[in-house]
Amino acid sequence: MPAQPDAPRREHKILIxxxxxALRRFCRYALQEADATHCDEAVHGLAALEMIxxxxxxxxxxxxxxxxxxxxxxxxxxxxxxxxPHLKFIMMSGRATPDEMSRILLAGADDYLSKPLSIVxxxxxxxxxxxLKDAQDRAEALNATLLLANHELERTLRASKSDxxxxxxxxxxxxxxxxxxxxxxxxSHLLRMEHYSRTLAEEAAAEPAFAGQIDAKxxxxxxxxxxxxxxxxxxxxxxxxxxxxxxxxxxxxxxxxHTTSGADALKGTLKDHGPAxxxxxxxxxxxxxxxxxxxxxxxxxxxxxxxxxxxARLVSLADVYDALRSRRTYRPAFLHAAxxxxxxxxxxxxFDPKLMPAFARCARRFEQxxxxxxx
Numbered sequence: 001m002p003a004q005p006d007a008p009r010r011e012h013k014i015l016i017x018x019x020x021x022a023l024r025r026f027c028r029y030a031l032q033e034a035d036a037t038h039c040d041e042a043v044h045g046l047a048a049l050e051m052i053x054x055x056x057x058x059x060x061x062x063x064x065x066x067x068x069x070x071x072x073x074x075x076x077x078x079x080x081x082x083x084x085p086h087l088k089f090i091m092m093s094g095r096a097t098p099d100e101m102s103r104i105l106l107a108g109a110d111d112y113l114s115k116p117l118s119i120v121x122x123x124x125x126x127x128x129x130x131x132l133k134d135a136q137d138r139a140e141a142l143n144a145t146l147l148l149a150n151h152e153l154e155r156t157l158r159a160s161k162s163d164x165x166x167x168x169x170x171x172x173x174x175x176x177x178x179x180x181x182x183x184x185x186x187x188s189h190l191l192r193m194e195h196y197s198r199t200l201a202e203e204a205a206a207e208p209a210f211a212g213q214i215d216a217k218x219x220x221x222x223x224x225x226x227x228x229x230x231x232x233x234x235x236x237x238x239x240x241x242x243x244x245x246x247x248x249x250x251x252x253x254x255x256x257x258h259t260t261s262g263a264d265a266l267k268g269t270l271k272d273h274g275p276a277x278x279x280x281x282x283x284x285x286x287x288x289x290x291x292x293x294x295x296x297x298x299x300x301x302x303x304x305x306x307x308x309x310x311x312a313r314l315v316s317l318a319d320v321y322d323a324l325r326s327r328r329t330y331r332p333a334f335l336h337a338a339x340x341x342x343x344x345x346x347x348x349x350x351f352d353p354k355l356m357p358a359f360a361r362c363a364r365r366f367e368q369x370x371x372x373x374x375x
Contacts (some may be wrong), residue, residue, distance in 0.1 A: 002088075011036045012130050013055070017048040017062040017074065018092070023117070030119050044275060045069025045077075052083050058133055059088040059126060064096060064104075079108035088129040092117065138235040142265045148303055167185060188373040189322060190227040195369045196318035197226040204314070204358040213310055225283040226315050229290045232262025242257045244329040256291070259300045264287035285309035290316045296348045311350045317343075317359060318366075320350070325370050336367045 012072040016027045016039055028039040038056075042048035048060065060078070069077075075089050091104050094115030101112045110132075111125050140337040201222050205214040233241060240247065240255055247255055250371035266284045289303060296304030324339040334342065340363055343351070351359075359366075 006137060010129045011038055012059070013057045014059045014061060014126070015042060015048055015051060015057045016040070016047065017042045017060060017066070017071070019043055019063065019066045023063070023092075023115075026117065027122065030122055045071065045074035045340065048074055049077065050089065052078070056084055057087065059090065059129055061090050061092065064091060064093040072107060075104070075108050085140065086133045087131050090125060090129060118293045134237065138237075139261060139265065142232070142234045142261070161347050188375055189326070192322055192369055192373045193229070193315070193318055194223050195373070197314060198223045198324065199362050199365050199369065200314055200318060200355070200359060203362040204355055207354060207358055208356040218311075221279060222284050222311050222314060225279065225286050225311065226318070228262075228283050229286050229315050229319060230258060230262075231287060232258030232260070232265070235261045235265075246330050256299050259288050259291055267275070282309075286312050286315050289313075290319060292316070293350045294352050297349070305310055308352075313355060317351050317355060322370070326375070336363075336370070 014031055014037065016024045017030075018024050018027075018041075021043075024041045028041065031037055032039050040051060040055075042051055043362070044066040048062070049069070050055075052060070060074070062074055064071040071091050071093075072078070075091065078087060078089065088110045089108065091101070091109045091112040092115060093112065094103070095112075096104070096112075104112060110129050113121060113125060198219055201214055201219040204210050205219070236255065236258055240251055243251065263284050266280060266287060286309070288300065289308050292298035292301065292303045292308045292312060294305060294308065296302050320343060321339060324334045324342060325336070327333040343359075344356075
């Protein structure tokens, strides 16, 4: 198997503020050992403010005692008039007591370091602050994208019903593709999910258990919302999405946050405005709950049985089938028959048992869909 290319990483810019040149050099050499990290230096707070006005930084690493403008005063000015969102600030001191450091944190600093500096602590605290900033930046970008989509839906509400549905479907495809384009090997998964969802919903509509729940309107909405199931992955770092192997426990926990981050971002756009409100409600249910299990052992909310929204139960089954049929970096793709056997073993535990007869009846169509829209 050819090696996957490393994902490009955005360069982090750090401003080191201290009147001691030797300490500035120590921090710069220690921090610039990390890939994609650039450090600038300022001799006091006023010089730092001027540099921050001219160029955007991710983190300021500042001493407390400096001429012209002290570290705490610099921090207060940056918090009172933020030059850009999510700027991180770490304070350094060789004399401050724990109580003084606590007051500095309450005043706006994100963390602090005691002098003499430890390279291990310096690197770890800077890395933690930068990781938090990256997560906040990604969440903000996702929320902005969803808000834009919602504004577009509101704008088209005055159009005819067919135009509205077409516009909504086009917008969903564009949003979902933002996830696909970040993942190496992504392809026709979203298109298959639409067809799987329609096939399963139409078959399940014949089951007495779903009488009055699944109709043509529900099915059309499901088909439109299904491609958004993994939209929360936009907020995940590349090293998680592109890892050429199984995730470890910490990485798995971070991966699982795509359900809540995606749903929370969508919730910010949820308004009661007719058809668009129904669409956003179902999309939010699918995004948050498509990894729940019928036995309550799923995530993020450990919902069980019919507490799991029906749309999420349908999408979950389709998503698992497609995942088994698709090759992963750590395993080959399973054949259709083997996939069905694996899904049958999980049975009542993972999937709604009332959906399984419908799935069995349309499983051959799932195989056709996978072949028709192969990667």
